[in-house]
Amino acid sequence: MLKIGLFTFGGGYAMxxxxxxEFVSNKKWIxxxxxxxxxxxxxxxxxxxxxxxxxYIGYKILGFSGSLTATVAMCIPSFVIIYIISVFxxxxxxxxxxxxxxxxIQVCVIYLILSAGLKMLKQIKKTPFNIVIICSVSIxxxxxxxxxxxxxxxxxxxxxxxxxxxxxLIISLQKKESKE
Amino acid sequence: MIYLxxxxxxxQIGAVSFGGGYAMxxxxxxKALLYGWLNExxxxxxxxxxxxxxxxxxxxxxxYxxxxxxxxxxxxxxxxxIVLPSFIxxxxxxxxxxxxxxxxxxxxxxxxxxxxxxxxxLATAGIMFLSTILNFTNVGQYRVPDIKGLIIFxxxxxxxxxxxxLRKKKPSPILMILISxxxxxxxxxF
Numbered sequence: 001m002l003k004i005g006l007f008t009f010g011g012g013y014a015m016x017x018x019x020x021x022e023f024v025s026n027k028k029w030i031x032x033x034x035x036x037x038x039x040x041x042x043x044x045x046x047x048x049x050x051x052x053x054x055x056y057i058g059y060k061i062l063g064f065s066g067s068l069t070a071t072v073a074m075c076i077p078s079f080v081i082i083y084i085i086s087v088f089x090x091x092x093x094x095x096x097x098x099x100x101x102x103x104x105i106q107v108c109v110i111y112l113i114l115s116a117g118l119k120m121l122k123q124i125k126k127t128p129f130n131i132v133i134i135c136s137v138s139i140x141x142x143x144x145x146x147x148x149x150x151x152x153x154x155x156x157x158x159x160x161x162x163x164x165x166x167x168x169l170i171i172s173l174q175k176k177e178s179k180e
Numbered sequence: 181m182i183y184l185x186x187x188x189x190x191x192q193i194g195a196v197s198f199g200g201g202y203a204m205x206x207x208x209x210x211k212a213l214l215y216g217w218l219n220e221x222x223x224x225x226x227x228x229x230x231x232x233x234x235x236x237x238x239x240x241x242x243x244y245x246x247x248x249x250x251x252x253x254x255x256x257x258x259x260x261x262i263v264l265p266s267f268i269x270x271x272x273x274x275x276x277x278x279x280x281x282x283x284x285x286x287x288x289x290x291x292x293x294x295x296x297x298x299x300x301x302l303a304t305a306g307i308m309f310l311s312t313i314l315n316f317t318n319v320g321q322y323r324v325p326d327i328k329g330l331i332i333f334x335x336x337x338x339x340x341x342x343x344x345x346l347r348k349k350k351p352s353p354i355l356m357i358l359i360s361x362x363x364x365x366x367x368x369x370f
Contacts, residue, residue: 046194157297
């Protein structure tokens with residue numbers, strides 16, 4: 001796990017391929033089907049995907065102590081690296097050319113977030129329900145931000161989840177009615 | 181108590197951040213700006229650092245914010261906060277509810293959350309674009325847009341498209357960060 005935490009540049013999805021390689025192909029700690037289940041669970045529970053996977057695999061292999069070890073091991077490399085960087089970052093930025101470089105990088109980060117969003121947009125099924133939620137969430141958020149209305153992101157997530165539950169209820173009721 | 185505040189804030193973020201690191205950015209941005217922990221530029225620097233170092237982006241960001249506010253203990257506390265909810269939830273699922281994903285209500289809830297997360301990420305990118313590149317954050321306040329920033333953004337878009345056509349895959353984030361660093365160093369220094 002420590003090894004995986006150390007080599008996964010670029011976040012959770014990069015980690016999934018590595019995890020599969022290490023635990024399914026090399027060590028055979030869990031089988032392929034179980035691994036697919038694991039990915040589905042890690043994606044649909046809150047929290048970083050990598051941490052979720054580590055906790056799950058750790059538990060499958062060694063129970064509670066396994067999950068604790070795996071999760072801690074997963075965090076240590078990034079924790080140490082980032083901590084060191086964060087200590088020196090400000091003095092690093094006082095060099096003029098580095099500060100300029102970071103202004104360029106800031107632009108790039110916006111591009112990266114946008115392209116991550118677009119990639120998810122491409123992958124999600126284009127049902128009317130999904131399209132309505134995506135549009136209303138993004139429009140609300142941008143408009144609220146422009147008019148400085150404070151509305152926590154947490155509410156968007158919870159409200160959308162509740163809408164999802166209601167939408168499914170309505171659909172299943174309709175199905176019952178049409179059967180009768 | 182800055183430690184408690186850091187812990188509770190990241191605990192909250194960890195508990196609702198469905199969909200991985202990028203989804204978390206909008207949450208962390210909101211809290212960090214609200215409490216004055218980071219400004220928009222520092223936030224973008226931090227995301228760049230989190231993105232180009234190994235490890236989960238979320239953990240990286242928590243460590244960074246924690247350390248910038250309250251040193252070692254701050255970063256430990258923030259990281260713990262962000263990891264704890266998922267740790268507990270996964271532990272429960274792995275030990276008790278094997279068929280977690282087969283429950284109808286869970287499925288229905290997630291069916292609403294999934295498109296929401298896509299919307300959040302797109303909106304966050306949009307808001308950051310407005311505030312840092314166009315210098316436009318609120319109605320009634322207008323400043324000159326950052327033309328150099330716009331040019332860099334355009335160059336990145338074109339590079340990514342050409343690269344995508346030639347290699348049939350997207351360029352890695354780290355490559356894009358390197359390109360933008362060179363562009364920034366050249367353009368903003370003069």
